[in-house]
Amino acid sequence: MEAEAVVEARALEKSYGETVALSGASLAVEAGEVFALIGPNGAGKTTLVRALTGTTAPDSGQARIMGDSPTAVDRSRLGVLPQDFSPPDRLSAHELLAYYAGLYDDARNPNDVLADVGLADTGETWYEDLSGGQQRRVCVGATLVNDPDVLFLDEPTTGIDPAGRRTVWRLIENLAASGTTVVLTTHDMAEAERLADRVGLLAGGSVIARGTPEALVRDHGGASRLTIETAADPDAFADLEYPVSRPERGRGRTPDSAVVVRDIDPAAIATVVDYLEARNFEYTGLTWSEPNLEDVYLELADQTELERTDSVDDAADHSDLAQAGETA
Numbered sequence: 001m002e003a004e005a006v007v008e009a010r011a012l013e014k015s016y017g018e019t020v021a022l023s024g025a026s027l028a029v030e031a032g033e034v035f036a037l038i039g040p041n042g043a044g045k046t047t048l049v050r051a052l053t054g055t056t057a058p059d060s061g062q063a064r065i066m067g068d069s070p071t072a073v074d075r076s077r078l079g080v081l082p083q084d085f086s087p088p089d090r091l092s093a094h095e096l097l098a099y100y101a102g103l104y105d106d107a108r109n110p111n112d113v114l115a116d117v118g119l120a121d122t123g124e125t126w127y128e129d130l131s132g133g134q135q136r137r138v139c140v141g142a143t144l145v146n147d148p149d150v151l152f153l154d155e156p157t158t159g160i161d162p163a164g165r166r167t168v169w170r171l172i173e174n175l176a177a178s179g180t181t182v183v184l185t186t187h188d189m190a191e192a193e194r195l196a197d198r199v200g201l202l203a204g205g206s207v208i209a210r211g212t213p214e215a216l217v218r219d220h221g222g223a224s225r226l227t228i229e230t231a232a233d234p235d236a237f238a239d240l241e242y243p244v245s246r247p248e249r250g251r252g253r254t255p256d257s258a259v260v261v262r263d264i265d266p267a268a269i270a271t272v273v274d275y276l277e278a279r280n281f282e283y284t285g286l287t288w289s290e291p292n293l294e295d296v297y298l299e300l301a302d303q304t305e306l307e308r309t310d311s312v313d314d315a316a317d318h319s320d321l322a323q324a325g326e327t328a
């Protein structure tokens with residue numbers, strides 16, 4: 001029997017004037033799952049979270065949390081961190097958490113929450129005097145005072161330094177281990193890959209692919225790559241037994257400073273080194289990488305973006321992507 005969805009969106013549509021924010025977004029999150037929503041700026045992630053948490057009403061479609069409509073659900077079982085959450089700043093971190101804790105009958109001790117978000121020593125500092133990353137961690141803490149069963153975190157780690165980010169990651173992992181259902185949005189693919197049981201990729205207002213990070217990488221991540229930092233032309237590698245090309249747009253390297261060897265096992269890297277040496281090709285570095293969620297993102301979401309900017313008449317390409325999503 002299929003597990004019952006704790007959070008569910010069915011064919012949600014939402015427009016702001018001419019702007020279509022959601023165009024049939026659907027997803028189902030099971031109890032205890034960590035579900036990460038990824039997608040380009042403007043894809044509709046925040047609007048989807050807002051529709052799921054009852055802060056915006058969809059034009060059509062249905063949102064459900066724990067079997068209820070988002071506006072009818074017991075708020076004490078819900079934690080929501082909006083992207084633009086900005087609490088009153090003339091309070092200390094501790095006072096802020098105490099304030100939010102005061103909204104619930106059976107709230108957690110603010111000191112324990114401060115410790116959870118790695119700010120045990122910063123409780124007496126005024127919110128406005130905290131760094132941006134510390135403020136964000138207090139905001140994450142504010143969503144935890146009621147020990148929610150379902151937690152929505154819209155870009156929880158944006159602006160947080162690497163150590164603080166890891167604190168929040170461990171916190172989310174602990175929450176998930178204790179059974180909390182978590183829906184988060186992020187632009188950090190490493191974050192999604194590390195935390196999420198499943199990932200939903202939003203583009204153009206709908207979920208175009210969903211699945212475990214492993215399945216998405218397997219289905220859409222492409223081949224392993226060996227990147228060679230060299231000015232040599234890919235054609236010069238014609239008799240190498242692997243496909244060689246320039247790096248694609250958007251993959252972090254200027255196309256004429258590197259070539260990419262695809263589908264190559266790490267054990268075969270020595271063959272390529274021998275090949276380079278035998279031909280006196282100059283190179284300054286070799287990097288082997290397996291496909292990851294960033295490759296999936298670039299393959300599916302950025303492709304959608306590029307098509308949209310390259311051509312206004314791209315309806316056919318969108319339907320291809322929607323089909324790719326159906327198989328994920």
Ligand SMILES: Nc1ncnc2c1ncn2[C@@H]1O[C@H](COP(=O)(O)OP(=O)(O)OP(=O)(O)O)[C@@H](O)[C@H]1O
Pocket residue numbers: 016019020021039040041042043044045046047048083
């Ligand atoms: N209140 C609003 N009024 C008008 N347009 C809006 C409003 N909220 C969202 N939009 C528009 O809807 C679209 C989706 O926005 P949304 O914030 O949901 O995207 P997002 O995926 O969360 O983006 P980001 O990654 O930048 O946070 C965008 O084009 C945005 O400009």
